[in-house]
Amino acid sequence: MLSSRGGPRVETPMTTAKKVETVLPSPPIHWVGDGFPVSSVLSPQSVRNRLSPFILMDYAGPARFEPSKQPRGVDTHPHRGFEAVTVVYQGELEHRDSSGNSGSIGPGDVQWMTAASGVLHEEKHSREFTRQGGVLEMAQLWVNLPAKHKMTSPRYQELGCDAIPTVALPDDAGTARIIAGDFNRTPGAAKTVTPVILWDVRLRQGATARLPVPEGFNSAVFVRRGSAWIGETRSTMSRQLALLETAGDGVIVQSEEDSEFLIVGGEPINEPVVAYGPFVMNTQQEIQQAIEDVRAGKLGQPD
Numbered sequence: 001m002l003s004s005r006g007g008p009r010v011e012t013p014m015t016t017a018k019k020v021e022t023v024l025p026s027p028p029i030h031w032v033g034d035g036f037p038v039s040s041v042l043s044p045q046s047v048r049n050r051l052s053p054f055i056l057m058d059y060a061g062p063a064r065f066e067p068s069k070q071p072r073g074v075d076t077h078p079h080r081g082f083e084a085v086t087v088v089y090q091g092e093l094e095h096r097d098s099s100g101n102s103g104s105i106g107p108g109d110v111q112w113m114t115a116a117s118g119v120l121h122e123e124k125h126s127r128e129f130t131r132q133g134g135v136l137e138m139a140q141l142w143v144n145l146p147a148k149h150k151m152t153s154p155r156y157q158e159l160g161c162d163a164i165p166t167v168a169l170p171d172d173a174g175t176a177r178i179i180a181g182d183f184n185r186t187p188g189a190a191k192t193v194t195p196v197i198l199w200d201v202r203l204r205q206g207a208t209a210r211l212p213v214p215e216g217f218n219s220a221v222f223v224r225r226g227s228a229w230i231g232e233t234r235s236t237m238s239r240q241l242a243l244l245e246t247a248g249d250g251v252i253v254q255s256e257e258d259s260e261f262l263i264v265g266g267e268p269i270n271e272p273v274v275a276y277g278p279f280v281m282n283t284q285q286e287i288q289q290a291i292e293d294v295r296a297g298k299l300g301q302p303d
């Protein structure tokens, strides 16, 4: 009952903190194209549907790239059935897709791409970053869509750093950037299809934060920098993902040093998941259809 201690009151007092169910190790780095040395912190293979609606999280970096002439990254490829959310911490990326959207995102920016029925896109380092070289640090998360939204039209949200609200945490503990979902009374920047939270949190050394993750939501904390204790685990986490129990109406994080972490979560989508490469559908037959649509040039094309 940490929330009943003294000090200023939080806006929505938490009654029960979520407990850590599992701490997932960070898998070894693999390259996605020639631009993204990622650790798949979360994948359909590692947790299946346990963190639904989140089905994948790739974390890249920080990694230094020498100046180059040719932008590094991933050439045109398809997606269907989910949303790809890219959070940039350092460096700059450029995106171009079959729905006619393009742009670059830098530190603090987020791109929320709803692939839905289908998008073809390329993901590259920006020309500027390529020319200058530098450090890249980013995360990409895949958010599943429910069956009835899998074949709707694609949507693209570019959320600049300034468009993302920042909440000061009580007791001068730090800040939370609300990319998606409500944080007490502050709504997140992104429009989401189902209830989803994505918070980019910074905590000062020795601070404790109580974060209002709703009862019944799946959720996890990824400690990106520094080290912290989550819930009542008395073990330090760094570069690891703590998967939390759904019971409880908040998450408690205590930082041992200045720390930065991502809180991801949402209302579970209770449907079968069949994930294959760049497609996330409900059945094997729908995966086969996606493959055929790509072959026939139909994916990512207007009807």
Ligand code: MN
Binding pocket: 077, 079, 084, 121, 123
């Ligand atoms: Mn992609």
